[in-house]
Amino acid sequence: NAGVTQTPKFRVLKTGQSMTLLCAQDMNHEYMYWYRQDPGMGLRLIHYSVGEGTTAKGEVPDGYNVSRLKKQNFLLGLESAAPSQTSVYFCASSPGTYNEQFFGPGTRLTVL
Amino acid sequence: KQEVTQIPAALSVPEGENLVLNCSFTDSAIYNLQWFRQDPGKGLTSLLLIQSSQREQTSGRLNASLDKSSGRSTLYIAASQPGDSATYLCAVTPRSGAGSYQLTFGKGTKLSVIP
Numbered sequence: 001n002a003g004v005t006q007t008p009k010f011r012v013l014k015t016g017q018s019m020t021l022l023c024a025q026d027m028n029h030e031y032m033y034w035y036r037q038d039p040g041m042g043l044r045l046i047h048y049s050v051g052e053g054t055t056a057k058g059e060v061p062d063g064y065n066v067s068r069l070k071k072q073n074f075l076l077g078l079e080s081a082a083p084s085q086t087s088v089y090f091c092a093s094s095p096g097t098y099n100e101q102f103f104g105p106g107t108r109l110t111v112l
Numbered sequence: 113k114q115e116v117t118q119i120p121a122a123l124s125v126p127e128g129e130n131l132v133l134n135c136s137f138t139d140s141a142i143y144n145l146q147w148f149r150q151d152p153g154k155g156l157t158s159l160l161l162i163q164s165s166q167r168e169q170t171s172g173r174l175n176a177s178l179d180k181s182s183g184r185s186t187l188y189i190a191a192s193q194p195g196d197s198a199t200y201l202c203a204v205t206p207r208s209g210a211g212s213y214q215l216t217f218g219k220g221t222k223l224s225v226i227p
Binding site: 004033040041042043044045048058059090092097098099100101102103104105106 | 116143144146148153154155156157158161201203205214215217218219220
């Protein structure tokens, strides 16, 4: 049981480049989340999904898009990266709304 | 808007000491509160989840309490060990509304246990 995995672990982008972060979970969880963690700001929710084929905006969605084509995968896309998107990105999953959330190891993204 | 505060931001204790980490939240309408541990450069590990109807939860040397009416939770660590050194985060789930899917996190307490 791998739990929640994230790909890649590290990435450096130039301003304006695009990329996709992949999150995968093998716990058959319905709910998946993308957070970003910044010094002094704590973790903030970017987007979330309550099931395959559904997505919704969180607290800081601007500049990001997401897709949940398969129940076990949740993709986070940056269409045109900006330095303000330099952060550590965490994916999480849970069985339902009010259940314990399980986090992946994170992706450290630097945008130059 | 729900705000979660953790004080102190950093704490250093000698090995073997019992310690308490504090978490406060501004809106008592929560469904649950979760304590996490984060090691440097790593993801979050869930330690304890307390439902709003519960007063405390225990796991090994860890005990978390919840006083919803006063907006406070504490994480008690007994007989601290150097391996307990990490950042501890608390997060609440709002009971209802548009934010009910969203964990609101504190900024964490960085714990150092000195051998």
